Amino acid sequence: MKKILLPALMLPMIAAAQMTYTGGPNNLTSECSAIWASGDSALMGYNDGLYRTLDGGQTWNNLTNGIPYNCDPRVIEYTDGKLFVATNNNSRMYTSTDFGNSFIAEGGNLALLSPTAGTSGPGIAMIGGTLVAPSIYNSSTSSWDAVVSGGLTHDIEYLAEDTIWVCSGSVSSGTTRYSHDNGQTWTDVVNEPNTDIGGGIMMNALAKSIAKVGGRIIVGTNLNGFPILYSDDYGTTWTAATASGYGCSQILVVNDNLILALFGGGIQQSTDQGETWTLVNAVSGPMAIWKGDKLLCGNYEFDNYGSGALLKVHGVPGTASNLVPHNGQLLSAVHGNIMAYNPTTAQWSVFQDTNSFGNPLGAKSLFIDNGTYYAVTDNDVFASTDGGVTFQYYDLLSLVNQTKMTFLDELAGKKFLASVNSSASQKPRINYSTDGGVTYTNTTFSNNISYGLYGAGANFVENILDAGNNVLVADFNAGYAISSDGGLNWTFSGGTWDQSWMTVSGSTIYNQNTNVQNGTKTFKKSTDGGATWQNVSMTGLPNSGGANYNGFYGAALLNGKVCTYNVFHAPRGIYELNESAGTWSLVANTDCLFEDWDGVTELSYHVGSYYANWFLNGTYTSESIPGAGIDDFFEAIIKVYPNPSSGVFRIETEEPQMIRVYDLFGKMVYQNVEDENEVIDLSACPVGVYLLKVGNSSGMIKLIKY
Secondary structure, rough: OOOOOOEOOOOEEEEEEEEEOOOOOEOOOOOEEEEEEEEOEHHHHHHEEEEEEOOOOOOEEEEEOOOOOOOOOEEEEEOOEEEEEEEOOOOOEEOOOOOOOOOOOOOOOOOOOHHHHHHHOOOEEEEEEEEEEEEEEEEEOEEEOOOOOEEEEOOOOEEEEOEEEEEOOOOOEEEEEEOOOOOOOOOOOOOOOEEEOEEEEEEEOOOOEEEEOOOEEEEEEOOOOEEEEEEOOOOOOOOOOEEOOOOOOOOEEEEEEEEEEEEEEEEEEOOOOOEEEEEEEEEOOOOOOOOOEEEEOEEEOOOOOHHHEEEOOOEEEEOOOEEEEEOOOOEEEEEEEEEEEEOOOOEEEEEEEEEEOOOOEOOOEEEEEEEEEEEEEOOEEEOOOOOOOOEEEOOHHHHOOOEEEEEEEEOOOOOHHHHHHHOOOOOOOEEEEEEOOOEEOOOOEOOOOOOOHHHOOOEEEEEEEEEEEEEEEEEEEEOEEEEEOHHHHOEOOOOOOOOEEEEEEEEEEEEEEEEOOOOOOOEEEEOOOOOOOOOOOOOOOOOOOOOOOOOEEEEEEEEEEEEEEEEOOOOOOEEEHHHOEEEEEEEOEEOOOEEEOEEEEEEEEEEOOOEEEEEEEEEOOOOOOOOOOEHHHHHHHHHEEEOEEEEEEEEEEOOOEEEEEEOOOOOOOEEEEEEOOEEEEOOOOOOOOEEEOOOOOEEEEEEEOO
């Protein structure tokens, strides 16, 4: 699966229908490590990335402007208009004053921090972790000042005005303290949380989570059988609550009469200020209340503060593998699951996520050959002969003595299976079968195969194409290979710096190559089975100057036409080649409004629509999706006035939203997080038509400046 590296922002000339988001596929399988939520807005540390929604979870976007896409967030706090994200990777602390549109690194002296706890309140933000004691953010120095001793922070909680409680110490013990002056001075509790564990034996417990209801302090502990203790005298004496389970890691106070706690076995609730607890849902993950009475527990959303129905399992945009037609739907392997997209309803659903052993399927790619479905995992192959209803373990790789399959299909009268071992020193193989896959024979290469792209690992076959007359083309992760005898013998071309995209139209082979070391791009074709190559004309592709046309990527045969994808210079989108005229033209309805995206992995065409799969950003289509484009309904629920205007527009939304305004060439001329009733000032912009985008909705509103 090839990946195109793109700039941080890509915007189109908006004059026609555009590629629109299909709504997925979403990654539903990874762990949520941190969460913050309020109203319809939430931020989530998920699958090592930081994601944000401004529309109640309908869409989640990976925030990457100033913060790495895989930073692994562990603590998210928001106070006084400033967002604090403590991460397990990179600079450890990132802050934002525009609610995540952009970040700066403010790790300061937290370089050794693995975040374990954080809290915030008016005028204060605190963080703690391994090797770093509880620390307060110093805005004047952009650093973090330790306020109490202790090498490991178990919990920090802002409980009331000027009142903070902490527990810090070693892995197995800690000191619990409180402050009534926002962390300037601290008082140790008289007695650490403790209880009689039987036979008069008193044992201290770690305060893993701390909460306050009225005058009562409630702590979640590490003691099995005694997960909750509470004190009515500010830590002098402690009482064990009536609760089962173990390892209370978070206490969330909804109000004085409803408290939620996250145990090792799920969510429990108390309606008597923490004295007794009952299990309400057997799920786990950091908790937050949003949208009134809805509970987010990890990526699970429940009604009625967690005791009601499961409303939704939230997922963040994932990376789809190849799209495979199946009974009017498109199937794809997505982060371990096989997902199905229905073009009629524009909905994604889980097609299969379990293997025959009852374990997660773990599919990374999907192949269909003669009615048999092959789900390829990191190390195994599972096959389905019943249309994907069940997947059985299939010992296919032992036939070729390799650890991973990367391609399977029938070409030139043979079944081809491409495979690879994980070691970079072990070369990939192309194997063929003439008995329907019962046995396989390894093919021969006349020369050496390079390492994979950037030299980072083993090379592997991504696709094999039939150019007719016994000529086959193997598209590798780096470079390519050609066979002129029906796939028995091959010659490899290119090397570890060559990102080659291969496609075939009739008997003509096309190769779009990017040298990832120096950025040089070429687009060539061969009409003699790869013996000689000629340059393909670039006429019609946008270019800002120079001879390299460095905005185009890829080669694919879509709807019978050789296509490429232009990402830098407007108009951006999918371009098709008129082979006889030697010119390129933009395919209708494939203009793009893609923002902050990292790379395309595949272009495809199915039943009248073009599709683009993007790394960690889902799948987009030229098909009309309800709600996309300039939408009268959208204009009805978002009030903008006056419109037309001489430059100042007022916008009314139900809650704070991200506001973006683009000109008709795709340039963003305005961006901000607005309150419910705010002014957009375009006075400095030229007279003309602009497009307003609110939140992550695909709908847009036309603004006219006179």
